[in-house]
Amino acid sequence: MAKIGWIGLGNMGNPMSKNLLKAGHEVTVWNRTKAKADEILAEGAKWADTPKEIAETCDFIFTMVADGPTLQSVTLGENGVVAGLSSSKIVIDMSTVSPEESIKVNDAIEAKECKFLRAPVTGSTVLAQNATLGILTSGDRAAYDKALPLFEAMGKNQFYLGGSEEARVLKLSLNVMIGVTSQMMAEAVVLAEKAGLDVAQVCEVMAGSAVGSPLVGYKKALVSSGDYKAAFSVKLMMKDFDLAFAAAKQYDVAMPVTAVTRQALQAAAATGRGDKDFSVLTQVLEDQCGYKRP
Incomplete structure (x- = not known):
């Protein structure tokens, strides 16, 4: 069982995080609007008050947010993920953002001796609910191998594309x-x-x-x-x-x-x-x- 943090409970993030919970993992969530977490909290997830708290308590930290500025806010802000990281943790962003925005986040995470995986998804909300998404991943290969069982709980098709921004x-x-x-x-x-x-x-x-x-x-x-x-x-x-x-x-x-x-x-x-x-x-x-x- 992995200790997983999940940030972003929108149309895609909500069912994807639920699938990790159904797979038996310990899931802690944060969302800007707490009411959107009600369903998954009722199913057994834990709540964190900030992204920083998630990074402090979880080994795998997922983000699934609307855009690049939001990603940078939840990772690089005062109470963001990077502020709570300790060495050897893995941060995984599943949003659709630009390579340029992604590089900034990667550099900050690497500076904390952690790894950053870019893992945007292909598929609709229906596929997210059914855990049959396609997941495109790039970043450190060893980190990918560790995260692969988690990806398999959310998606049917897995693609490792390279060590940098290829997935973006x-x-x-x-x-x-x-x-x-x-x-x-x-x-x-x-x-x-x-x-x-x-x-x-x-x-x-x-x-x-x-x-x-x-x-x-x-x-x-x-x-x-x-x-x-x-x-x-x-x-x-x-x-x-x-x-x-x-x-x-x-x-x-x-x-x-x-x-x-x-x-x-x-x-x-x-x-x-x-x-x-x-x-x-x-x-x-x-x-x-x-x-x-x-």
């Missing part, structure tokens, strides 16, 4: 593909709709065709119903696209299709859809093309 770059690359796929799906759906086809049937055919993918399968119900309750919001996807553009600048890579999709996401946010699921790009295009569903 690949995660951003995957999110770019996800966003661009959603825009492609939007264009195909609206074309079919305007030609008189039934949207539900269109989505079923897409999901079962050569262009089908797990993503299309996940999103077909939202697109068919027009109810875009967020599993992953437009705002979060915009954030990840912007991080991908920064990485592309660093590595001298052109991303023209990504740029077009980023503008579509901006249109979604500008029309009051920023908190909707990013698959709302279909609805945005329907509006732009003057199409109203019957």
Whole structure:
């Protein structure tokens, strides 16, 4: 049984931390809004008053937060993780942040003679609940080997990618593909709709065709119903696209299709859809093309 600390109990962090608890580990949690911890506390987790306290009492410290500034706040702040570290502990960040932000956190953790693993995930909230996520990891290999049983309690597919920021770059690359796929799906759906086809049937055919993918399968119900309750919001996807553009600048890579999709996401946010699921790009295009569903 490992002594695990978990920071960040949002849509993904909540079920992921619960899976560690179900696997028999001792889990101590912290979240900026304590009420979000009520469920896992009722299931047997412990509460810490600060991230620093978690680092003082736990051997593995996980963070799963919204963005880079939040990661730096919970790790590098006065009552952050780094302030509570003693040697040989392992800090694991599962958020989606930039390589540049990640390096700052790594350097501070390494200075305390501890190890930092970058372990962003692939998959939806449903996969998080079912412990079938994909986990992309880079950092110290020996630390990865120690943490692997914990990753296996949360995810079906494990990938060790290298000793530095490789996992960050690949995660951003995957999110770019996800966003661009959603825009492609939007264009195909609206074309079919305007030609008189039934949207539900269109989505079923897409999901079962050569262009089908797990993503299309996940999103077909939202697109068919027009109810875009967020599993992953437009705002979060915009954030990840912007991080991908920064990485592309660093590595001298052109991303023209990504740029077009980023503008579509901006249109979604500008029309009051920023908190909707990013698959709302279909609805945005329907509006732009003057199409109203019957």
